[in-house]
Amino acid sequence: MKTLITSATSHNRLLGRDSDEYLVLNIAIEDGKVSQISEAEIEGAFDQVIDASGLFLSPGLVDPQVHFREPGMEYKEDIESGSKAAVKGGFTTVISMPNTSPTADNPDTVRFMAQRSKDVGICKVLPTGSLSHSLAGQTLTDFAALKEAGAVAITDDGKGVQKDEIFKEAMVKAKAVNLAILDHSEDESLSDGGAIHAGKVAAQFGIKGIKPESESVHVERGCQMSQETGAHYHVLHVSTKASIDAVRAAKAKNINVTVEVSPHHLLLCDEDIKVKDDNTLDANWKMNPPLRSKADKLACQEALLDGTIDAIATDHAPHSPDEKAQHIEAAPFGIIGLETAFPLIYTHFVKTEKLTLSRCIDLMSKQAGGLFNIDCGRIQVGADADLCLFDLESPFEVSPEFFASKSKNSPFIGQTLYGQTRYTLMNGNVVFANKP
Ligand SMILES: [Zn+2]
Known part of the structure; x- marks a missing residue:
């Protein structure tokens, strides 16, 4: 399975670089791992392409x-x-x-x-x-x-x-x-x-x-x-x-x-x-x-x-x-x-x-x-493709229906927040998607 994420916004520090600049990048995923990260277009044949324009890519x-x-x-x-x-x-x-x-x-x-x-x-x-x-x-x-x-x-x-x-x-x-x-x-x-x-x-x-x-x-x-x-x-x-x-x-x-x-x-x-x-x-x-x-x-x-x-x-x-x-x-x-x-x-x-x-x-x-000696939290070639794409721009209201949990016991129901998840990938598989 080969997946390509295109035009995601991210931050240099999350790529392990010593810079506070944001950047727009493309990411290729192969066999559950990040195989390529590039600000230029990534060529090749992919089974799945995720257009991440306007979304923030996080580990x-x-x-x-x-x-x-x-x-x-x-x-x-x-x-x-x-x-x-x-x-x-x-x-x-x-x-x-x-x-x-x-x-x-x-x-x-x-x-x-x-x-x-x-x-x-x-x-x-x-x-x-x-x-x-x-x-x-x-x-x-x-x-x-x-x-x-x-x-x-x-x-x-x-x-x-x-x-x-x-x-x-x-x-x-x-x-x-x-x-x-x-x-x-x-x-x-x-x-x-x-x-x-x-x-x-x-x-x-x-x-x-x-x-x-x-x-x-x-x-x-x-x-x-x-x-x-x-x-x-x-x-x-x-x-x-x-x-x-x-x-x-x-x-x-x-x-x-x-x-x-x-x-x-x-x-x-x-x-x-x-x-x-x-x-x-x-x-x-x-x-x-x-x-x-x-x-x-x-x-x-x-x-x-x-x-x-x-x-x-x-x-x-x-x-x-x-x-x-x-x-x-x-x-x-x-x-x-x-x-x-x-x-x-x-x-x-x-x-x-x-x-x-x-x-x-x-x-x-x-x-x-x-805390548990788990090496994670950086977007890097060779790492497990555990990634998330957040929508930082669109407000949403927390309602009881919002929760995927079996339970709804939250004091935050009714709040308007930013930062909902659009995609989550675990070992390169899309395990959550919520396209606008
Ligand atoms: Zn406790």
């Missing part, structure tokens, strides 16, 4: 944190529907979390997820293995066996690891097998069964709050243990100023710490939670960690712009409409994010000239993949 995006719910909760999402949501958002690689049913705490479940992703063949879904059996935080899993089965990192995401000695032992063992520990940082003695941020909205609506320290004390612990063990400690979905301060201080000491932030923590705070007609709060604004204070949101933005943040992650967490229609204290945590992530960051940070386009894409591809 396929990488999401460090998604929940695809298979095995066990396929009514919310499965690897196929999650993959469709991913490529609709321009993602060609995603890292899936182990809180499935059964938990990915054993090689068979990890192997199943890796194989299922290959069989579906839409997006590269790379599984993680859990840190403890059943995410119970009591006994460690066999990290070497999980890695052998295909796990690209170790995490108990969805739950914080409460016991310090278990977490420390996990760091030592993860370093020995050269995998990162991804930390859902939550001290449960401080989050204490809360539903939203412990701030003025929680007080106003009489809802039990999650203290911000529940996150930062675990981030401080992780930074300290990374210094002691040398293990790669990665903070998932950071949400508070105190956590960011801890990461910034650790990075200044060259500790092996990285951190990601989600679009919703960059763009929303607790005061934005929608109040429904019956004067209760809408659970589509409920996730863990919760939307924090405005000061925390601004601290996340500052960390994004000053380079403290290593990657953007969606924490794509699908739930059914019935689950999310419950009272906010009863509804499950989590929102979907794959289809809206790039448009949100593009519209609110790039279009407003706070962040350059190439930097935005690096945070969502090269740097995100780098």
Whole structure:
């Protein structure tokens, strides 16, 4: 199969060149790899030609944190529907979390997820293995066996690891097998069964709050243990100023710490939670960690712009409409994010000239993949043809019908954004197309 992409706009940095100029180029793809890149016309016979005039060519995006719910909760999402949501958002690689049913705490479940992703063949879904059996935080899993089965990192995401000695032992063992520990940082003695941020909205609506320290004390612990063990400690979905301060201080000491932030923590705070007609709060604004204070949101933005943040992650967490229609204290945590992530960051940070386009894409591809030692994020000859063509000019409204995910639990429905995907190619195959 030979494919030609013609007249795409791109940026020199995304081709690995030391220049901030945009350029218009043609790309030939053969056997799943980029075979030629040229500003001049490319001659030859092709099975497929994509006219990309007016579209922006990006390396396929990488999401460090998604929940695809298979095995066990396929009514919310499965690897196929999650993959469709991913490529609709321009993602060609995603890292899936182990809180499935059964938990990915054993090689068979990890192997199943890796194989299922290959069989579906839409997006590269790379599984993680859990840190403890059943995410119970009591006994460690066999990290070497999980890695052998295909796990690209170790995490108990969805739950914080409460016991310090278990977490420390996990760091030592993860370093020995050269995998990162991804930390859902939550001290449960401080989050204490809360539903939203412990701030003025929680007080106003009489809802039990999650203290911000529940996150930062675990981030401080992780930074300290990374210094002691040398293990790669990665903070998932950071949400508070105190956590960011801890990461910034650790990075200044060259500790092996990285951190990601989600679009919703960059763009929303607790005061934005929608109040429904019956004067209760809408659970589509409920996730863990919760939307924090405005000061925390601004601290996340500052960390994004000053380079403290290593990657953007969606924490794509699908739930059914019935689950999310419950009272906010009863509804499950989590929102979907794959289809809206790039448009949100593009519209609110790039279009407003706070962040350059190439930097935005690096945070969502090269740097995100780098957390897992995946070499990606550059358009180059010989690399896998994982590519995306974005329409940066046409506004669109996020509607429930917009989503390819099985679930629609997004607080961004109704927003007008820029940056929708027109084509996604994975290993040279067109896995998503939406021609105007
Ligand atoms: Zn989490």
